Amino acid sequence: MSGKSNSFLDRLVQGRMLARWARAARLAPGLERAQLRQLRADAQAMRREIDRVLFTAGERLSAPLGGGDGIERPLGCDWAWRPELWRGPVFPQGIAAAESRAMIGREVTLFHDCKVSELTLRQIRNHGPQDLAPYGLKMDVFRFDGSFLSLVLDLPDAAVRGLRRNHLLRLGLTITLERPLEIFCRLNVKHGPNTEQLVRELPLAGGESFVEFDLAYTKINEKRVEKAWVDIIFEGPQMNQICAQDLSFARYPRAEI
Template identity: 70%
Template structure:
């Protein structure tokens, strides 16, 4: 069947088939046993194909929709964003023994200083009823002989354009951990030859967590902002599985005092 809408003949044939089986259901009680056996065999074959269609359709329709941009953001937000990795499929979908500077999609880059990498990265399909983002990122860390592990998130031009000192930049994440660890979030904003940095620890109590970066406490030169990125820094990540079910960012002007 093509992806286009069903033709008139297709709909006509389906209508005839439905009427035939409706009539068979009404007559089944009065049929002789030989005819009933043949009818049962046909019905079982048809049910098998229908069950296949229903299984695939119900499975796919129950998943969060790809490309979803539904983002909960503070009032007066002038920019919201969910990176591509959480919106749709990326290629390749995973890396084993991932080296430093491994890139996932357009926005995420892995950094570490391990001599022997025992890290895996994989994009996964979210399937929980509570999930909004259709995809997530899973990082498995086994033996870890390095001193740092981070994921770097490059902000798009829309998030940098018009950035001002009165902005609060917010990062929301849904994180699942196999074992407790500390996650630090560092916002970096390059303006001219200088880079402003604001660090916050992500509070982890299960479910959704967020941090806010207040640019009012920086020396940001609003006229020279060039780019911005966020470092997600994982402390003591060895022998752990880290799943980022969702990640979104937004910004809004701070309330005037």
């Protein structure tokens, strides 16, 4: 595809494609099951590519004009990351009566043990002058009859590539609460058949808070690290609105003494 996305040829191809899918939508109610199954597969493949374009466009168009991502990078930082939910539009954008293991986007999963879910999750657009991330996550918790509530973020492969015991992992979180509650962050690193865990309580003093996970306190086998994920655990979340305007990670080596 040429750089001239508004050329006559591009507009002609796009018009024909839109007409094709409009016709498919009209015919879908009367198709045989085999035809409908193939049409669904074609539509899903098309939607994956469209979603990629929409996410990239939303991420770039909502980024600050001056460039940069606003992630604090300590000295020697060799990896920094903001999950997609805080960078660009995700699907689904909201979930009502969210069940355990419900996902918002591809990287954030909700876990709880409520018998009746009165939880809602929704991606929001940040507009505050101090906001560094273009998007945020709002969670409303009403009656809560469970014993635990957590959000789990799967870290990308780049987070564990070259991971060493002299690394620190910094989790920065900008969060506002309707009512005070305790928040704990747990880093999980799987290496071979074992999983190491580090737990830190998030200090909530307004604005951005952060915790640091020092891998020197683990026994990870550096040659067998496979994956890592973080649990954000909310204690006593009932009747609360939790808004995470930003979340980011940075990895850097511990200062030598």
